[in-house]
Amino acid sequence: xxxxxxxxxxxxxxxxxxxxxxxxxxxxxxxxxxxxxxxxxxxxxxxxxxxxxxxxxxxxxxxxxxxxxxxxxxxxxxxxxxxxxxxxxxxxxxxxxxxxxxxxxxxxxxxxxxxxxxxxxxxxxxxxxxxxxxxxxxxxxxxxxxxxxxxxxxxxxxxxxxxxxxxxxxxxxxxxxxxxxxxxxxxxxxxxxxxxxxxxxxxxxxxxxxxxxxxxxxxxxxxxxxxxxxxxxxxxxxxxxxxxxxxxxxxxxxxxxxxxxxxxxxxxxxxxxxxxxxxxxxxxxxxxxxxxxxxxxxxxxxxxxxxxxxxxxxxxxxxxxxxxxxxxxxxxxxxxxxxxxxxxxxxxxxxxxxxxxxxxxxxxxxxxxxxxxxxxxxxxxxxxxxxxxxxxxxxxxxxxxxxxxxxxxxxxxxxxxxxxxxxxxxxxxxxxxxxxxxxxxxxxxxx
Numbered sequence: 209x210x211x212x213x214x215x216x217x218x219x220x221x222x223x224x225x226x227x228x229x230x231x232x233x234x235x236x237x238x239x240x241x242x243x244x245x246x247x248x249x250x251x252x253x254x255x256x257x258x259x260x261x262x263x264x265x266x267x268x269x270x271x272x273x274x275x276x277x278x279x280x281x282x283x284x285x286x287x288x289x290x291x292x293x294x295x296x297x298x299x300x301x302x303x304x305x306x307x308x309x310x311x312x313x314x315x316x317x318x319x320x321x322x323x324x325x326x327x328x329x330x331x332x333x334x335x336x337x338x339x340x341x342x343x344x345x346x347x348x349x350x351x352x353x354x355x356x357x358x359x360x361x362x363x364x365x366x367x368x369x370x371x372x373x374x375x376x377x378x379x380x381x382x383x384x385x386x387x388x389x390x391x392x393x394x395x396x397x398x399x400x401x402x403x404x405x406x407x408x409x410x411x412x413x414x415x416x417x418x419x420x421x422x423x424x425x426x427x428x429x430x431x432x433x434x435x436x437x438x439x440x441x442x443x444x445x446x447x448x449x450x451x452x453x454x455x456x457x458x459x460x461x462x463x464x465x466x467x468x469x470x471x472x473x474x475x476x477x478x479x480x481x482x483x484x485x486x487x488x489x490x491x492x493x494x495x496x497x498x499x500x501x502x503x504x505x506x507x508x509x510x511x512x513x514x515x516x517x518x519x520x521x522x523x524x525x526x527x528x529x530x531x532x533x534x535x536x537x538x539x540x541x542x543x544x545x546x547x548x549x550x551x552x553x554x555x556x557x558x559x560x561x562x563x564x565x566x567x568x569x570x571x572x573x574x575x576x577x578x579x580x581x582x583x584x585x586x587x588x589x590x591x592x593x594x595x596x597x598x599x600x601x602x603x604x605x606x607x608x609x610x611x612x613x614x615x616x617x618x619x620x621x622x623x624x625x626x627x628x629x630x631x632x633x634x635x636x637x638x639x640x641x642x643x644x645x646x647x648x649x650x651x652x653x654x655x
Contacts, residue, residue, distance in 0.1 A: 220353055220362060220419070227415015228352070229365035231345045233408025234301055236373030238308060238338055239588065241381050241401050242331070243462040244483070247592050249312065249394055251599075251606040254323050258604050262596030264328050268335040269589025273582040275339045280578025283344040293344035293351075294416055300340035301409025305402045307333040312398030316391070339581070345412065347577040349558040352419050360506065363555040364498040370550065371490030373408070377401060378483040382466070443647045444560045444576065450645075451553045452583040453638035454514070457631035459591015461486070461521065461542070464627035467599070471615050472527050472623055473535065485536050489543035490550065497548040506552045506559075507645050513548025514642065518635040520545060524628035528620060538628075559647055598626035 242265070250261035279296075286292040311334055314326040349362050384400055385393035465486070469478035501509040520541030527535045561576040602622020607613040615623075 219358055224352070224416065224419045225362055225365040226369075227412065227417075228348065228362060228419065229369040230408055230411030230415050231297065232366050232370035233373045233411060234304065234405045235338075235342055235345065235408070236370045237377040237401050237404045237408065238304060238334070240374045240378045240462065241397075242311075242334075243459055243588060243592055244378055244465060245312075245381055245385070245394070245397070246327075246331070247463050247596060248466045250324070250327065251596075251604075253391060253394065254327075255320060255606055256324055257606055258596045258599040260324065261606075262593040262600075264324060264331065265596070266589045266593035267328065268332040269585050271332060272335045272339050272585040272589075275336060276343050276582035276585060277575060277578035279339045279343040280347065280575045280581075282340075283347060284575060290417070291419075293348050294413060296340050296344040297409060297416075298413045300337050300344075301413070302406070303337035304334060304341055305406040305409060307337055308405055309399050309402035312394040314391075335585075339585075341409070342581050343578045346554075346557070346581055347561075348416065348419065360498055360501055360551070360555040363551055364494055367547070367550045367554065368491065368494045371487055371494060371547065373404070375484060375487040375491065377404060378462075378465075378487060379480045382479045382483075441560060443645055444579075446641045446645045447553060447556055447560065448580060448583050449641040450510075450514075450638045451580070452587040453634050453641075454517075454549055454553075455584050455587025456591050456594065457517075457521070457634035457638075458546070459588040460595045460631045460634070461591075461627055462588075463592035463595040464623060467623045468527060468535075468627050472620055473532055475532060478532070481536065482539055485539040486543050486546065489540060490547035493544060493547040494551055497551045500548075501552060501555070506556050507642070509548060510552035510556070511639065511642060513545045513552065514635055514639060515545070517542055517545025517549055518632045521628050521632035521635065525624060525632075527624045527628065556645075556647070563647060594630070595626045598622045598630065 246265055247261055250256040250264060251258055256264070283292050283296055286295065288295045307330060311327065311330045314323055314330070317323050317326070353362065381397050381401060384397040387393065388396050465482050466479050469475065469482050473482075497509060497513065500512070504512075520538050520543070523538035523541060524535060526538070557577065557580055599619065599622055602619040603616055604619040604622065605613045605615060
């Protein structure tokens with residue numbers, strides 16, 4: 209049974225931290241594999257034009273932008289002995305695993321239009337289930353502890369498990385696909401990743417059974433009224449804008465991994481190696497970034513991580529002329545920054561929601577996280593869509609399993625710039641908002 213959270217309850221047992229972090233197995237797998245594999249599946253297996261493929265990737269995520277605040281509102285008002293969030297972890301999580309298994313399992317319909325429509329409908333179903341899993345999951349830390357530093361420690365576990373899952377899913381998904389080949393390879397990969405998602409869902413549900421839950425009353429008024437209040441929270445707006453722009457940058461890079469590896473570097477297995485370089489540093493450096501945040505503050509540490517990410521992305525622009533080792537090193541620098549850029553915004557969000565709850569006596573954590581995850585979803589969705597647009601501008605040639613296409617130089621340049629310079633510019637732009645964020649351990653009310 210969950211226990212009521214109190215101001216004295218600032219430190220969580222390790223089993224609760226780990227249990228909560230296991231939810232990142234589900235979010236990491238779903239957040240990574242479609243961003244990494246769905247666009248190449250559409251353009252290079254189903255033969256869908258890059259612009260149309262980009263639309264298929266973006267539309268379900270755009271739906272999530274509307275659905276996430278609704279999911280947050282619903283979870284805020286859920287009454288259940290297990291707490292308002294945990295029931296949704298199980299219900300939506302199982303639906304997410306089932307629909308994900310079907311996403312890449314489409315039958316041969318001998319019609320590109322029908323096959324594209326199948327992917328669109330199933331991805332829409334996945335996105336809907338994910339909204340009702342992710343929003344309650346992200347809302348939980350604001351209610352589990354009132355400790356400013358404890359939220360960073362909680363996020364350290366979450367991001368470490370997230371990094372491991374992203375590395376596992378992102379590195380093994382292409383291997384599973386390539387081991388079988390063709391559409392059957394994608395089908396097997398989709399089933400394997402669905403099992404991974406289900407493990408995370410069940411682990412998070414069971415692991416948080418002893419987690420404290422908030423005792424603050426749900427916010428009054430309609431959803432529109434609460435969204436208006438959330439929109440008026442200055443620090444939340446600044447943090448959200450930063451997060452969305454960086455999610456857009458990350459989405460571009462994830463979408464570009466397969467293309468950069470196959471078309472620009474042209475090396476077997478390069479996709480997996482690139483992905484390991486991108487995510488691997490997070491496994492080692494997430495605890496380090498947490499310590500840095502404790503010493504200099506979350507905002508300053510987040511700024512440093514963002515600059516490192518942008519520098520690494522800019523260095524990757526040498527991919528067409530530099531040795532492969534240089535490109536891998538640049539991507540590893542990206543990974544160093546990426547680790548910090550995951551820890552700190554996720555630790556700062558519950559600070560904003562908890563400060564609002566203490567100030568007003570009302571619980572809008574679900575609405576805050578609904579808007580937050582809507583922004584994240586939009587950024588991660590528009591990333592592949594933006595990358596697909598860059599491919600189209602570079603005259604990228606789509607293909608099927610039965611055709612071998614040599615890409616023009618313009619397409620290779622588009623792939624390189626979409627993977628490097630564009631994300632770097634987006635991250636640098638996000639710093640304008642991040643430098644204006646003002647909630648820290650001096651302004652946050654102590655527990």
